[in-house]
Amino acid sequence: MQLNATIVWILLGVIALGVEAMHLGLIFLFVGVAAIIAGLLSAIGLPLPGQLIGFGISAVVLAAALRPRLLRRLHGSKGVISRTDALIGQTGTVTSEIDPVTHGGRILVAGNDWAANSTERIKAGALVEVLGADGIVLLVAPVQQLNSNTTGYHMMEL
Numbered sequence: 001m002q003l004n005a006t007i008v009w010i011l012l013g014v015i016a017l018g019v020e021a022m023h024l025g026l027i028f029l030f031v032g033v034a035a036i037i038a039g040l041l042s043a044i045g046l047p048l049p050g051q052l053i054g055f056g057i058s059a060v061v062l063a064a065a066l067r068p069r070l071l072r073r074l075h076g077s078k079g080v081i082s083r084t085d086a087l088i089g090q091t092g093t094v095t096s097e098i099d100p101v102t103h104g105g106r107i108l109v110a111g112n113d114w115a116a117n118s119t120e121r122i123k124a125g126a127l128v129e130v131l132g133a134d135g136i137v138l139l140v141a142p143v144q145q146l147n148s149n150t151t152g153y154h155m156m157e158l
Contacts (some may be wrong), residue, residue, distance in 0.1 A: 005048065007056075009039030024065050024074070034059035084133035087114075091143060092127050098122040098140070107140060114138045 004022055016032030039054035046054070090109050098105025098118045107116040115137045122128060128140035 004042075005051065009035050009042055009051065013039060026074070027063070027072050029070075030059050030063040030067070033062055079155040082133075084114075084136060084138060087130045087138060088132060089130065091127055092116075092138075092140070094122050094124050094126045095129055097155045098125050098128075102141070103137075107138065115139050118142075 013032045013035035016028040016035055020026070020028035020032060026059055031122055034055045036155050037058045038051045041051045041054045074125040085111055092107040092109030092114070095108050095113065095114070096104070096106040098107075098116050100117060103117050105116045105118070105122065107114055109130060116128070116139070117134070117137050118128070120142070122140070122142055127143040129143055130138050130140055137155065
């Protein structure tokens with residue numbers, strides 16, 4: 001019995017979708033859909049080189065266009081939390097005075113030394129809370145300011 005190329009492509013697609021159902025890595029999903037598309041191309045009479053090109057293009061385009069969105073939806077997040085995002089809300093100690101004019105200053109938070117900036121001058125030794133980050137520079141405010149006044153970086157969208 002000779003297998004038709006359409007049947008082979010459809011079988012490959014179904015197998016890939018079955019693997020995806022067990023794995024959920026969102027890779028075999030696009031291979032499976034692309035194989036089914038190649039099977040449809042075979043069914044309309046496109047020769048094997050056209051089927052292979054259709055398979056390759058559809059797999060790459062589908063994965064590039066849909067995988068990031070589907071991963072966000074599946075995992076319900078923006079992705080991996082950055083090192084600075086993980087520090088938001090933590091308290092640190094100013095090790096080098098923070099000056100908003102010169103954008104200089106350093107803090108020790110979670111056992112690591114970080115560059116820091118604030119809307120006001122903060123002396124070394126003061127306790128600060130991490131409100132956000134601008135790249136690898138932490139945006140902070142003095143702890144006492146947070147308890148009495150709600151101005152500063154934390155009121156801005158970061």
